[in-house]
Structure formats: C-alpha cells, structure tokens
Amino acid sequence: MEMPSPNPAILARKARLAERLLAVLPGDAVIQDAAETRAYECDALTAYKCPPLLAVLPRNTQEVSDILRICHEEGVPVVPRGAGTSLAGGALPTADCVILGVARMNGVLETDYQNRIIRVQTGRTNLSVSGAVEEEDFFYAPDPSSQLACAIAGNIAMNSGGAHCLKYGVTTNNLLGVTLVMMDGTVVEIGGAHLDAGGLDLLGVICGSEGQLGVVTEATLRILRKPEGARPILVGYDSNEVAGACVSDIIKAGVLPVAIEFMDRPCIEACEAFAKAGYPKCEALLIIEVEGSPAEIDHQLGLIIEIARSHNPVELREAGDADEATRIWLGRKSAFGAMGQINDYMCLDGTIPVSSLPFVLRRIGEMSREFGLDVANVFHAGDGNMHPLILFDANKPGDLETCEAFGAEILKLCVEAGGCLTGEHGVGIEKRDLMLYQYTAEDLEAQLKVKDVFDPKWLLNPAKVFPLSATQDRRDVALAAE
Amino acid sequence: MTPQTEAELAEMIAGASGPLCIQGGGTRGLDADGERLSTRALSGVELYEPGALTLVVKAGTPVAEVEALLASENQRLAFEPMDHRGLLGTDGEPTIGGVIAGNVSGPRRIQAGAARDHLLGVRFVDGSGQAVKNGGRVMKNVTGYDLVKLMCGAHGTLGVLSEVSLKVLPRAEASATVAVEGAGPADAVAAMSAALGSPYDVTGAAYDPEKQTAFVRVEGFADSAAYRCRKLVSELAGFGSPRIEGEDAGLWRGIRDAAAFHGRDGDVWRISVKPSDAVALAPRLQAEALQFDWGGGLIWALVPAGTDLRARVTVPGHATLVRASADTRKRLCVFQPQPGPLAAISDGLRRQFDPKGILNPGLMG
Secondary structure, three states: OOOOOOOHHHHHOHHHHHHHHHOOOOHHHEEOOHHHHHHHOOOOOOOOOOOOOEEEOOOOHHHHHHHHHHHHHHOOOEEEEOOOOOOOOOOOOOOOOEEEEOOOOOOEEEEEOOOOEEEEEOOOEHHHHHHHHHHHOEEOOOOOOOOOOOEHHHHHHHOOOOOOHHHHOOHHHHEEEEEEEOOOOOEEEEEOOOOOOOOOOHHHHHOOOOOOOOEEEEEEEEOEEOOOOEEEEEEEEOOHHHHHHHHHHHHHOOOOOOEEEEEEHHHHHHHHHHHOOOOOOOOEEEEEEEEOOHHHHHHHHHHHHHHHHHOOOOEEEEOOOHHHHHHHHHHHHOHHHHHHHHOEEEEOOOEOOHHHHHHHHHHHHHHHHHHOOOEEEEEEOOOOEEEEEEEEOOOOOOHHHHHHHHHHHHHHHHHHOOOEOOOOOOOOOOOHHHHHHHOOHHHHHHHHHHHHHHOOOOOEOOOOOOOHHHHHHHHHHHHHHO | OOOOOHHHHHHHHHHOOOOEEEEOOOOOOOOOOOEEEEOOOOOOEEEEEHHHOEEEEEOOOEHHHHHHHHHOOOEEOOOOOOOOHHHHOOOOOOEHHHHHHOOOOOOOHHHHOOHHHHEEEEEEEOOOOOEEEEEOOOOOOOOOOOHHHHHOOOOOOOOEEEEEEEEOEEOOOEEEEEEEEOOOHHHHHHHHHHHHOOOOOEEEEEEEOOOOEEEEEEEEOHHHHHHHHHHHHHHOHHHOEEEEOOOOHHHHHHHHOOHHHOOOOOEEEEEEEOHHHHHHHHHHOOOOEEEEEHHHOEEEEEEOOOOOHHHHOOOOEEEEEEEOOHHHHHHHOOOOOOOHHHHHHHHHHHHHHOOOOOEOOOOOO
C-alpha cells in the first residue's frame, strides 16, 4: 500500500513543533519518544504500520484548536484518531504527521431525557454512551461490533453502522450536532438539540468524511427508549438462494425486524467449532430478531415463521427463554473470534442489493477456489451489508497480497452488482485505490471540492479515501505553498 | 427551459450565462430571480424493488405517482412529505426532486427521520454543467463523502437533481392516535415528551393550542397499535384527559400540511428548536396562531404580514419564512442567515459547486 513519502523539511522541524505544542499542552499530552509513538503506528488494519512524528492527546476543544492552529501554521499533516479500531486504516500515520488522539476526551457533557439527547466528548466509547443512559432505560442505537472499544469520534468519521440499522439507522441518522474544529483552529458549532440544523446539511457531509474535514470534539446524539423486549429466531436453509428469497419475502410482507443476520456454511461451521452454539449443519442460516411487548413479538414472529416455513427450512428454532435467545446469538457474536482461531483474516464490508445476494455468494465461492483462499460470509441481510472474511496466513510469503487481490475482486463484484465498496468500515487506505470502480473521476472531483473548502491546505488525513493520484496535485500545491 | 434528459440539463446549465430559477412542481413559492429551469420532464421510475425497500426515480417524477406506486406494494415514503399547495395557495404537481431539494419532512420525522435520512443516492448537474453521481441504491454506503445529504436541503443551490434513490418502508397496517385534551402548552410538551420517551415507538406528536389538545400517534399491526394506545392513555393521564381518537388520517394530513393556517391571512414561519424550549418561546413569538409538531421541536407560527419573527426567537434553533410576499421574503430572507464561520463554509461550497453563481442565486445566502 503506497503512502506519500514523508516531507524531510517537516521531519527536521520535529523539535520546534514539539516545543510549540508543549507551550499549549501539559507535558504528558505530547508524545515524542520513538518507543512511545509506536503505540500509534497502526489501527486495526495491522498489516500497515508507520510511527508518527508525534502524538498528542488533548483533553478539550480548546486544546484541539490550539494543536490544529499550530500544525496549520507549521504545515504539518494531522491524522485524527479515535480508539484506533478502524479496519480500513483510517488512522494510519505517515512519518511526518501528528496523530491527534481524542481518547482523553471521554466525558458526558449533558444528558437530557426530556429532549432525548446526550452530549458527549467524542473520545467516549460507543457502548459507554448507552451505558450513561441505561439507568433510565435509554440507549444509543448504532452498535458497531467493536462498540466496546470504538470511540464516537471514529463512528462519526466513518459513519459507522451495526447490526440493528435496518430499524434504527446508522450514525448519521442519530447525530444531531457537532463541535467541529477546522484545520486552522476555527471552532464551529453545527446543529444541536433541535432536530434540523439550519442551512446546508454540513452535519451530513462531515459524518463519514473520515477525519478529512475537521476534528469533531463534541457530539449531540439522539437517544431512544429501550423497547419492551426483543427475541430472535434461527432458521436454516439448504441453499443461499432460498434464504435470500425468505429475507425478501419477510420485508415485502411489511414486517420490519430490527436485525436479519445471514451466515453461510463456512461461517456456520467455524462458529460451531469455536462456540458450540448448537447450530444446524446447513448452507445458510438466518437469525431474525424483532422487538416489542411479548404479545407484539409473538405476532411478528408468527408472521415471520409462516413465511420462513413456506420456504421449507431444514431447521427453525424459537427462543423459549432468555437463555435460548442468547444461544441463538452466541455463534454469530463469536464469528470474528472463530475466524481468528483458524487463521489471520481480512474482513470486507461491501454492500449489495439484497436481490443479488445468491449471485454474489456464488461468485465469491468461485473466486475462493481461483485464489486458493477460504472465505466465510456473515451478512446484515436486511440492508445488504456483506462481511466476507478471507482467511490467509500472514507468515506465508505472498499470502497477504493474494488476500488483498481477492478482496479487491470481491469489492468490484459488489459494485458490479449495484452496490458499493464499503457499507460501514470506511475507505481509509484499504479501499482508496478502488474508488474509481465506483465513481468516475468527475464524481470524485465533486468530493475533493468539499475538502478544498474545509481544508484548503490538504493537511487533515490527506492520504486517505481517494486514490493518491487523484489528490496528488492538491497535496503538491499545499506542499509548495509551505 | 425544460430539459428532457440529464444530458440536456447539463448542456443548458453549461450554456447558461445568467441566473436560473430551478423548479420542480413550483408548489413551494421559492422563485429565485432568473430564467425558469424546470425538471418536470425528467420523469419516470428507474427501478423499484419492494423486497429490498429501494426506489430509484428521476427527479421530476410527481410525488403522487411515487406514492401511488409504493401504495400498490403496501409501502410508503416514511418521512411523510408535506404538500405545500393548501398553505401557499399554489397549484402544480409536487415532484420528488422538489421534496428532496427541500428536505421536506412531516410529522413522522421524529421517529423515522427526515427526507435526508431516506435518501440513498443522487445524480445531479452542478453549476458548471457537470453531471455527478453520489451514493447509490443500497442502504449502507460510506464510500467517499456523503454529498447525498449535502444535496438534500440545498434547494438547488449546489446542483440540479436529475435522479434520486430512496429507501422506502412498509406501510403500517394500522394507525391510532391518543388525543390529550385540556392541555396547556407546558402540559402538552411534557405529555409529548413522555410519549416519545416511552417504549411505544410514537410516530407523531403534535399540539394544537387553539384546541388545547395534544395528539400522539402510534402505527403498526392493528393489535399492536391498539395495545400501545391503551398504554399511552394510562401514562398520559397526568397531563390532561387522554382518549383514543377514531379515524386519524385526515388529522395527521392536516398537521403535516399546516392546515390550521390555510386560508388565513398573514405570514407563516416554521421554527426548529429544542422541544422543551418551545414552551417558553411560544408566548414571546406574539403570534396570531401557533401549531406544534415534532413533540414541540417544530413550531408553525402565523403572524401579521411583514413581521420579523426571527428577532423574537431567542433560543438555539432557526426560523424559515414559509409564506410571505416576495418583498418580505427578500427583506427578511427565507432561510435564517448563519453565523460567520458556518456562512463562510456554505459560501465556499456554493462557489465550488456553482462557480458562475447561477443556481437559485440568493435563495440560501
């Protein structure tokens, strides 16, 4: 994966930069020792590593503003970092960059149940946002599977989703306001506790901009009252086609489950071996969950079961109690751990129209044989967000490269099927060079123009999201001006 | 000008030297100065997959046609877009492009989200005549920047929409409403807040001060809607006299379209605030009539012609002038001017996407 070569002039100014940052930050907030900056050399895409020039750990908006103003004046690139859980390399440093980590900014600023909002500093983890409102039976809906560790800052940067988006939407649908610090240090407030921010939908474009438009230090999030209850069922089929048709029929029938998870045979087998959840041996497995009062759940599941039965399942399992419900989810929730047990893996997240699911799964199976690497599929079936897990051996020369080539082919397939490269992980460096498969150069130019407005010197996370060749001129101009 | 294809639209914009007034159905009275450019000939359904909850239509397609198509599969646009014709006394046929350009969203916005939350992808032509695609037709898509949201609510000032992809949702089997009578504004907002903070998935919460009645809607399967209504009646007893309404489709259409102000003289403003701020703000507006939606978060105000209502909105939020004479709209601006740094970003975006300054110039700042 190519990254821009570090600017020697910036490397030479490290001491001066550290000195200026220490003038506005406490001593322990500036990390410059080479042994310590290594803690920031990568995120969850661990195949790529590069220690930054410096790392800074501000505690509030003012400190973030001071840091960015100084880096702007010094012409130093800044890579914002949430909890470092990006699977796409969104927080990968370059040797001449400052990592701005928001981990120390984890406070709750306001909870307001009457208006159903919470305002937090963005270093707070996703799960602890729900934790802060749990005593009143509220929750924050977007639930990425890394929710125990991932930070709201990263959720906003990547517009993170989760298993329950079919009903509750993704981050952008649950974000009401932000405090944004621009690269020159300017602090802007966008939106707030009211439902619609005025003017152009800047909130909409900031969410999902992968830390390239500004650093979000505080966020107003929508919180919801928990439903009265939830209950899953498990249905197994002997073909992916039939399972796909079942999902489509459920949706067409007007039932909207909160989650429909899909696992294919390799995934079922791996999970079964790892977690022993008692899953049936079959080609495709669906876990469908609905919410409401016990009577409402019975009614919805009744309709779903009728549709599921009409497709002749090899197994249909209901949860009689909480314990059985947990067992239904057990295998799915351990899917990633189960894969990690077998080998190294790469997790993709292309999205496809639900109708093309059987075709896409069949093609992935064929490609798996062509590339000689195993792949297992878990899938948010209601919204078409795939998660192919390609297994490889990092210690075997050439295996990572084969895996990446296979991954790229899967993502191109998703685009050909009418879908997209990434449904919830973001582009980062991982999918940067595939952007021209989904968009024309003109389509990308329209996106680059937005960055020109927010960050004219192209200093914020500059080597991400877009193919380097598409941003070369802009980064060069910034460098020349410097 | 009435382009028949996106390519023609691009040619016309590329060739334009003066300002253009971008129009869908022309039902919202937002005429900018300039030559009229209508999208109504860019019409038709490109793709509809009920099993994937996805609809792709050209921007000039009439909303009525979209809604009829969705109804045939028991689906709908969940954001419940308003029809402005009754309030503004306009005729013409509202288009889906107009709805999206204005991010027009009705009572269900509090539960299901606004138009922008249901928009999956767009095609548009920017002010230099370049056709651009962003987003797609799938529900989860974080590939590159989300210009989809930026275009939604930009009122044609960043580009002219030619095609939109939408997430559609099943139409509920039943709808039921609890009316809380005898409630003053404070009790009404508290009641709506309690309802919205309940586990009963409320899809509408509005208040009519003239009738001293708050309305809370639930939707779903018939048994479920009835059960939730019964629960709400007992939970809201402390705020007035709650009872279950009969037929409610007309009621919510009226709330959606601000029907209480139809045929009444005066200017109409729409104010977006934090719901709990609505109670203290209401008397300060000195309005002739008020209607609350979104649990108090949306206030419709009827005031004497020419009133600068914005000066009286002293809480965070913003006010939009929905109905007024052309002179008043010019003098007070339809959309609330933004604070300096935000205005600078918005201006910067307009200059990038509309370098000639010809797309609905002056409409949004």
